Amino acid sequence: MDMNIGIVGAGKVGCALAVGLKNNGFNISGVYSRSSNSQKYLCAKLGKAFESNLEETIKNSELIFISVSDNNIIQVSEEIAQKIDDDILCSKTFIHLSGALTTKALKPLGDLGAYTGSLHPIQSIADKDNGWKKLYNIYYGFEGCEEALKQALSIVKSFESRLIKIKEQDKTLYHAAACIISNYTVTLSYAAHEILENIGFDGKTAHEAFLPLITNTVDNIERLGSVGALTGPVSRGDHSVIEEHIKALDSLDKNLKNIYKVLGRKTIEIARKKGTLTDDRAEKLMKICDSKV
Numbered sequence: 001m002d003m004n005i006g007i008v009g010a011g012k013v014g015c016a017l018a019v020g021l022k023n024n025g026f027n028i029s030g031v032y033s034r035s036s037n038s039q040k041y042l043c044a045k046l047g048k049a050f051e052s053n054l055e056e057t058i059k060n061s062e063l064i065f066i067s068v069s070d071n072n073i074i075q076v077s078e079e080i081a082q083k084i085d086d087d088i089l090c091s092k093t094f095i096h097l098s099g100a101l102t103t104k105a106l107k108p109l110g111d112l113g114a115y116t117g118s119l120h121p122i123q124s125i126a127d128k129d130n131g132w133k134k135l136y137n138i139y140y141g142f143e144g145c146e147e148a149l150k151q152a153l154s155i156v157k158s159f160e161s162r163l164i165k166i167k168e169q170d171k172t173l174y175h176a177a178a179c180i181i182s183n184y185t186v187t188l189s190y191a192a193h194e195i196l197e198n199i200g201f202d203g204k205t206a207h208e209a210f211l212p213l214i215t216n217t218v219d220n221i222e223r224l225g226s227v228g229a230l231t232g233p234v235s236r237g238d239h240s241v242i243e244e245h246i247k248a249l250d251s252l253d254k255n256l257k258n259i260y261k262v263l264g265r266k267t268i269e270i271a272r273k274k275g276t277l278t279d280d281r282a283e284k285l286m287k288i289c290d291s292k293v
Contacts (some may be wrong), residue, residue, distance in 0.1 A: 122139045
C-alpha cells in the first residue's frame with residue numbers, strides 16, 4: 001500500500017496493529033516507544049531497525065497511530081506539537097486508538113493543522129505475539145475529521161472489516177457498551193468460578209466447566225440476537241428458582257448476590273421483550289430481585 005505509517009507506542013495494540021499493517025502491505029516508516037524493550041521487540045517483529053526517535057517517526061510518516069495509554073495521549077500529542085515544526089505537522093494525520101477518548105485528546109495537533117481521528121478496534125488484544133490475528137473481520141469505531149476518516153477506511157478495509165462512525169458526544173457511551181460486553185463478561189466468568197470453588201470444585205474444573213456454555217451462548221447470540229438467545233429460569237418465569245438462588249448466595253460474598261439481582265432485573269426486561277413472561281410473573285420476579293433479603 002502506498003502509505004507510510006508511523007507507530008507511537010509499542011504495547012499490545014500498537015504491536016498488533018503494526019504487524020497487521022505490515023502483513024497487509026503497508027509500509028511501517030517508524031516506531032517510537034518510551035520503553036526501549038517494547039520498541040526493539042516490535043522492530044524485531046517487523047524485521048526493521050528503527051531508532052526510537054519521536055521526531056524522525058513523525059517526519060517519515062504520513063499517518064501516525066498514537067497507541068499509548070489513555071492517560072498519556074494528551075501528553076504525547078502536546079509533546080509532538082512542541083517538537084515538530086508546524087509546516088510538517090499540517091501535512092500529517094494522527095489517529096489514536098482509544099475507545100474512550102475523542103479527538104479532543106489530539107487538539108494540540110489539530111490546532112496546528114494536522115488531521116486527527118480516533119480508531120478503536122472492537123476487539124480485545126491480550127498478547128503481543130498473535131494480537132494482529134484478532135484485527136480481521138471485526139468492527140472498528142471511528143470518530144474524527146473527514147480526511148482522517150478516508151485513511152482510516154483504507155486501514156479497516158485492509159483488515160476485511162467494517163467501520164462504524166461514532167459521534168463525538170456518543171463516544172463515552174459507546175465505550176461503556178464495549179466494557180460491559182468484554183470486561184464484564186470476564187467479571188461474570190470470575191464470579192461463576194468463585195461460586196463453583198465455594199462448593200468444592202478445584203480451580204481447573206471451575207475454569208473449564210462453563211466454557212462450553214459460554215461458547216454456545218455466544219453462538220446463540222450470533223444466530224438469534226440478544227433477545228432471542230435468552231434461556232433460563234427468568235425467561236421461563238420460574239420465580240421459586242430465582243428465590244432459591246438468592247437465598248443460597250446469602251452465604252457467599254454479598255457482591256455476588258447484588259450482581260445476580262441487578263442482572264436479574266435487566267433479564268426480566270429481555271424476557272418480556274421475548275414474550276415469554278406474563279405481566280404477573282414479571283412482577284413477581286421483579287419483587288424478588290428488588291427485595292433486600
